[in-house]
Amino acid sequence: MGRIALFGLFGSGNLGNDGSLKAMVEFLAERCPSAQLVCICRETEAVGRAFGIAAVELRRKPSVGVARLIDRALLKVPGKLCDFMRAVRVIRRADVMIVPGTGILDDFGEKPLGMPFDILKWCLAARLAGTRIAFVSVGAGPIRNRWSRWLMVAAAGMADYRSFRDRASVEFMQRIGAHKPGDRLYPDLAFRLAVPQGRAPPREGAPVVGVGVMAYRGWYGYRKTGEDVFARYIDKMTRFVSALMQRGHMVRLLIGDEEDLIAVEALQAAVSALPMAARTDRMTVEMAHSLDEVMVQIGKVDIVVATRFHNVVCALKLARPTISIGYASKNDLLMAQMGLADYCQHIDDFDPDRLVTQVCRLHTDRERIARVIAARTAEYAASLKRQEAHLLATLLSSDAGGPGS
Structure with missing residues (x-):
């Protein structure tokens, strides 16, 4: 396995999202040590410092000056097109793009042209570039905005591998007609993280x-x-x-x-x-x-x-x-x-x-x-080990094919 892209809302201060990324990075470092990792995220510097991996921006930097005025006059279509072409150039160098955990398929706090649009953009870029796509132990639903739902469902439909972290996510995808026969159920990736050493001694009196x-x-x-x-x-x-x-x-x-x-x-x-x-x-x-x-x-x-x-x-x-x-x-x-x-x-x-x-x-x-x-x-930790074995035997195997093979 040559190059693996990791996609998500990382480095922005959400500790749960970053914990999911850490779990995936640790797994890949242990089992695919020769793979080059690159994270596609909003806060590239924060991710680089925290995880020691390369990172590229989820979106291109906005235009300035005359270019910005022209872009706005044309309803930002030129900027969106340039951003998509940049995504294709980035993702075509990866063998696989992994979305590691998080509630990536809900629209909590998101407008349609936020993360929902970004997910579709990068999944479409990966599909056109021949890069495989994996949603690993993700959460799905609710997606209350109909446009966000269309964008996210279209993105998830391009995946080569999908696993969900709970039954509610699977049932949500079934309910909206986006279920796939190969969908799997595995726990949240954070259950893979090691528990820090050292515990507080027993206390007397009222619990803390x-x-x-x-x-x-x-x-x-x-x-x-x-x-x-x-x-x-x-x-x-x-x-x-x-x-x-x-x-x-x-x-x-x-x-x-x-x-x-x-x-x-x-x-x-x-x-x-x-x-x-x-x-x-x-x-x-x-x-x-x-x-x-x-x-x-x-x-x-x-x-x-x-x-x-x-x-x-x-x-x-x-x-x-x-x-x-x-x-x-x-x-x-x-x-x-x-x-x-x-x-x-x-x-x-x-x-x-x-x-x-x-x-x-x-x-x-x-x-x-x-x-x-x-x-x-x-039991959850053991289940995640089984998912890792499956990923290694299929999606991450050296003969699985892809742009970097």
Whole structure:
């Protein structure tokens, strides 16, 4: 295998996305050490620093001066055409383009001419260049905008290999008529990541609760209603966190995206404004720049309450009793597979008082729950090993063909 391109929204501050990339890079480094890796992403410098691989920009730099005026006058068609031709030139040098994990086939926070268009552009370029395409353990759906759905379905339809990280993704593709007979089901790639060494010693008294916060503004956060959604979310999280501290719990705030620091600051300010402000020293937060660092922080808590999917994954990898406040069915399905279906709420209508009750129930049954989680995450890791063997025998084999063969 000569050259492998990795495609996705990497380096932009989303720790879950970067964790999926890390899992794939580590696999390829172990099993295809001679392959040249190049990442197609938005933040090329960040990816280069973090992973030590070459990176090219997802989109060409915008035109300037007279060229920009001409491009805008022609409805940006010349610029889009030049960008597509650049994509063909880049991807034709690769044997295979892999989309490693992430919820690449949903439109959370995306407009049609954002990632949905970029996915189609690069998949079409790969198809025309004769470069094979693989969607590996990706998430799919929901895609609420009809144009985004058309773009993403067309892109996914060009893939030579597709595996999905959960049954909900497979069923979504079936429901919209985009299922393929060869589609496979394998866990999220982050379950491949190693757990950092070292665990916090057992603690006496009330458990420490890790609370994952998110800069949540609704499915399409760029809409005018986004700030109202965010305010309601912070208000309820404030009630939840303050109730925990009043019960004697230490609270450690967790993030899953650098943007979530906005929510951390808003929550800290709201808690400080409460009459119990003198007790805010029971709430701590540390910056995290990777899923490894998130797992290190989760290793210091007893129970996790999280929204972002990969925060939930990290908690489960450490066999921590977990509550999900999810914004999509991916959280609920994963939790159900871990025996935690009764510990899910939806972010748009979660009940802070019920969350406190769920924390108490989890703590009471924590030892049994931890054993169940550990057994099932081990099964997930073994399943990912089987997918890797399949990829090596087919898509990544030296005789599989491709431009670089």
